[in-house]
Amino acid sequence: MSRTSGVYRITRLGGEEVRAFVPAPLPPRDPALAMEPSLLHSLEAATAAMGKLSVAARMVASPEWFLYGFVRKEALITSQIEGTQATLADVLAFEAGQPAQRPDDVQEVCNYVAALNYARREIARPKGLPLCTRLLCGAHQRLMRGVRGSDKEPGQIRRSQNWIGGTRPGNARFVPPPPGEVAGAMSSLEKWIHAPDPLPPLVRVGLAHAQFETIHPFLDGNGRIGRLLIALLVEHWGLLESPLLYVSVAFKRHRDDYYARLSAIRTQGDWEGWTRYFLDCVHEAAQDGISAARRLFTLIARDRARLTRQPSATVPAIRLFDQLPAHPVITLARAIKLLKVSKPTAGKAIHALLEADILRETTGKRRDRVYAYHAYLQVLTTDTQ
Numbered sequence: 001m002s003r004t005s006g007v008y009r010i011t012r013l014g015g016e017e018v019r020a021f022v023p024a025p026l027p028p029r030d031p032a033l034a035m036e037p038s039l040l041h042s043l044e045a046a047t048a049a050m051g052k053l054s055v056a057a058r059m060v061a062s063p064e065w066f067l068y069g070f071v072r073k074e075a076l077i078t079s080q081i082e083g084t085q086a087t088l089a090d091v092l093a094f095e096a097g098q099p100a101q102r103p104d105d106v107q108e109v110c111n112y113v114a115a116l117n118y119a120r121r122e123i124a125r126p127k128g129l130p131l132c133t134r135l136l137c138g139a140h141q142r143l144m145r146g147v148r149g150s151d152k153e154p155g156q157i158r159r160s161q162n163w164i165g166g167t168r169p170g171n172a173r174f175v176p177p178p179p180g181e182v183a184g185a186m187s188s189l190e191k192w193i194h195a196p197d198p199l200p201p202l203v204r205v206g207l208a209h210a211q212f213e214t215i216h217p218f219l220d221g222n223g224r225i226g227r228l229l230i231a232l233l234v235e236h237w238g239l240l241e242s243p244l245l246y247v248s249v250a251f252k253r254h255r256d257d258y259y260a261r262l263s264a265i266r267t268q269g270d271w272e273g274w275t276r277y278f279l280d281c282v283h284e285a286a287q288d289g290i291s292a293a294r295r296l297f298t299l300i301a302r303d304r305a306r307l308t309r310q311p312s313a314t315v316p317a318i319r320l321f322d323q324l325p326a327h328p329v330i331t332l333a334r335a336i337k338l339l340k341v342s343k344p345t346a347g348k349a350i351h352a353l354l355e356a357d358i359l360r361e362t363t364g365k366r367r368d369r370v371y372a373y374h375a376y377l378q379v380l381t382t383d384t385q
Contacts, residue, residue, distance in 0.1 A: 003030055003269030006214070009178050013161060016170040020161065021266055022177040023214045025188040026207055027199060028271040033207075039272060042279035046202055049286035050239055056293035057244055065300060065325040066293055067242050069380045074246035075112040078227045081252055084108050088381050089372070092329040093362075098370055108147045115139040116228055116243065123232070131193060131236050133157070133186045133217075140218055140225050149220030157182050158219045174266065176216035185215045193233070201237035205230055206278030210265055227251070244289055250281035288382075295379045303375070307356045316345050317352035328373040330359070 006023040027033060035043075057066050076088055086105035093100070100106040119139045122128035129135040141155030153159070158179055165173025177185055189211050197204060212226045231243040251258050254277070261277045264270040307313050307321055316339050323338050324330070330338075335346040350371060353359040359371040 003028060003271075005265050005269040005271070009181065011161070011178055013169050016168075018161070018169040018175055020169075020175040020178045020181075021214065022181050023185060023211055023266075025185075026192045026211055027197060027204075028207070028269070033199065033203070033271050033275065035203075036272065039276050039279070042276050042283065043200060043202060046279040046283040046286065047200075049283045049290065050202070050234075050245070053244055053286045053289045053293070054240055056290050056297070057242070059293065059297045063242060065296055066244055066289075068326045069296075069328070069376070070244050070246055070289065070292075071113060071116065072109070073380055074227075074231070074243070074248055075109045075116070077246060077248040077252055078224050079105070079109045079112060081248060081255070082108075082223060088377065089329070092372075092377070093370060096327065096329040096331055096334055096370065098329075098331075104147060111143050111145055111147060112224055112228070114145075115142040115225075116231060118142050119228065119232055120235070120243070123236070131232055132190050133183075136217075136225055136229065139228060140221055143221050143224055143228075152219035154221075157186065157217050160219070162216055162219055164216070174263070176214065182215060182217050186217050189215065193236075201233075201239055202279065202282065203275055204237065205233045205239075206275050206282075207271065208233055209278070210262055210271075210274055213262060214266060244293075245282070245285050246289065247281055247285040249288060250284040253284075254281065292379055292382070296376065299375055299379065303356065303358050307352065307358060310352055310356050312348070312352040312355055314345075314348060314352060316341055317349040320346075320349040321353060321358065324358075324373045324376065328376050329362075330371050332369065 004024070005028065006021050008019045009022055011018050011020060057063050072088065072091060076086065076091060079086065084105035086102045086109050090101050090106050091109050094106045094110065119135055122135055122138070123131060129138070137155045137157065144150050144152070144154035160179055161169055161175070163169045163172035163175045169175050189208065193208060209226055209230050212229055213222065216222045218225065227248050230247055231245065234240050234245055235243065257277055261274040265274050304321065307318065319339055320335055327334060327338065332343065332346055332350065335350055336343055339346055339349065350359060354361070354371070358373060360374045362370045362372050
């Protein structure tokens with residue numbers, strides 16, 4: 001099957017001809033997206049896995065046990081795709097108040113978390129922004145704050161030509177729409193997101209992501225905002241109640257296919273091939289999340305029981321254990337603040353968790369010690385090294 005998915009605008013930059021691609025508005029037309037048997041099979045598998053992931057997230061009393069770690073895992077992987085070298089341990093130690101080993105890379109990961117949290121808060125606020133171009137611009141501003149690309153108009157739709165691959169637009173692998181076409185293309189995407197459409201929501205998520213990446217509305221950070229858009233749409237269309245899907249892991253595993261499938265949309269109008277690829281990645285990512293959730297559920301139950309059996313266990317120790325999902329790397333000062341107790345009481349709580357082999361000291365120092373919930377981090381760090 002072949003269709004035209006857009007048009008080329010011929011411009012001249014630097015004295016040479018440039019063919020910039022302007023995508024047709026969604027949904028695919030002439031013909032419409034064909035929900036053929038193999039694609040329906042991928043949709044059913046991905047939808048079923050998403051349902052199981054949602055159930056798995058309810059297995060523990062607090063969804064924070066999953067949400068904190070899963071969001072940061074997605075933030076880490078989506079930043080690694082762009083070339084950062086930070087580890088999850090680097091990020092969590094920084095959040096615990098320790099100096100960052102790779103400060104620039106860690107800041108990029110933390111910025112992604114801040115951008116996602118900002119967007120989710122806005123959408124949830126009664127008078128906040130809906131899922132729209134302005135919201136994505138606000139997320140982009142937070143994403144680029146103080147990191148690589150912070151000089152490339154953060155939070156602003158681009159006013160100059162960008163390109164992908166090559167050293168200039170004239171020899172690039174792909175050239176997105178000219179700057180004068182970007183606002184209109186984003187407006188069309190925004191309207192389609194909020195308009196009724198008979199296509200299944202999960203299919204629409206994949207179409208929206210591909211369209212955003214083709215428009216490439218910012219001078220930098222488009223990949224990360226495009227993957228953030230997936231998380232927002234999954235919630236917007238009620239597929240998950242919180243951003244537990246870290247699809248960037250699957251994109252990273254199948255990176256060559258990712259670029260090939262996007263390219264085939266533009267050159268052949270092959271939306272079916274892209275959609276099948278996207279759904280298979282969602283299925284894989286949801287399966288990863290289910291496996292991690294089950295392991296965390298077993299781990300939490302085991303460690304809670306182990307802690308309560310400890311002779312040194314105190315009420316503050318149990319309270320500190322309950323704080324670990326959002327603070328898996330902790331210091332004595334942080335424990336004092338979280339528990340609102342004295343230094344000796346916080347020290348005893350940490351000692352009880354050390355005796356139960358829940359926390360482990362990570363620095364080997366006598367002063368300014370840092371403690372990590374090592375088994376919890378081992379589950380999360382799968383696929384992040």
